[in-house]
Amino acid sequence: MPSALVLLADGTEEMEFTITYDTLVRAGITTQSVYVLTPSFGSTNISPPVAKGSRGINIMPDSYLDATACGPGNHDLLVIPGGATGAATIATNATVQQLVRSYLKNGKYVGMICAGSLAAHTSKLPFQPLTSHPSVKAELEPNFDYSEDSVVVSGNLVTSRGPGTAFPFALTLVELLCGKEKREEVRAPMVFPPGTPW
């Protein structure tokens, strides 16, 4: 059974986090949330028990960031959600940057959505197709083949745009890890309105 980690910080966009996590679980993927400490907590080693999302929902993480336990030897997918403050915390974390590179180097998947795509830049990934929330396009455009597609798959890097693209983003990750049939098996009982383009 594949294994996925979804990063979580204070200020993470809780819809992007929740839609991705829940959809991966529905596909039978072992999924864990991993709390990334805000820099101000890092130095004093205080671990808050919950992450406060960008719109105030408090989510208790399954685990805390650890370079070894979170490595590509143990998991198949690393997901970085958006939310301006949460994405800033995650994208500037040196352990996360190292994990992003090592997942891709080892043939594992990395997903970034919304402002989470900033981690592609901070992790110094090479020039390649990528998308993000429009609000951080200017920061990414100089260094990537910037696309406005809802979901962009570039090798093992999967990027997406915002809460409104979180379902097709999550279903694309399911398809990459578990195949097209599983994607449809997960999608159907969610009861999307007729005409939904994913």
Added chain:
Amino acid sequence: MPSALVLLADGTEEMEFTITYDTLVRAGITTQSVYVLTPSFGSTNISPPVAKGSRGINIMPDSYLDATACGPGNHDLLVIPGGATGAATIATNATVQQLVRSYLKNGKYVGMICAGSLAAHTSKLPFQPLTSHPSVKAELEPNFDYSEDSVVVSGNLVTSRGPGTAFPFALTLVELLCGKEKREEVRAPMVFPPGTPW
């Protein structure tokens, strides 16, 4: 500023909960989650600190169910999310049933999505248009004018089908409480894919 309560229990579908809560907050609606105790906890008065969602995400509620504080004198909207186990806990709670009736009687809104629509039946609401997740259609069809529309507005009762209809459900609630312009103001930055039918 309008005020909304979103109910939460062990087994609540976390996407339906989170999409609704987050979207209401984006519209400037004062939004609180309210934990409904599972019956086995009720008698011994144990209050777990977090609700475990249907796919394992742990969410810390903002408050606990209280008939007076949660009444229609203090709030404009009461939302009941799905998730089979969570919806069963919420729909069979006598305080919730009383709140559903008093919100509607006082001209306030009630939203139910997925298996959450079972609360329309347990609250003994009169025969009227309604939808739900297909998995609980058989329980509702004898007592309601059952529809397969993605969102059904029947007076002040708004019902919907599942995680896949949670965005149009939440945006409909925003429109009813804050108007069409606010709905569009909230929808646009979510970056739905072109062709999304809401």
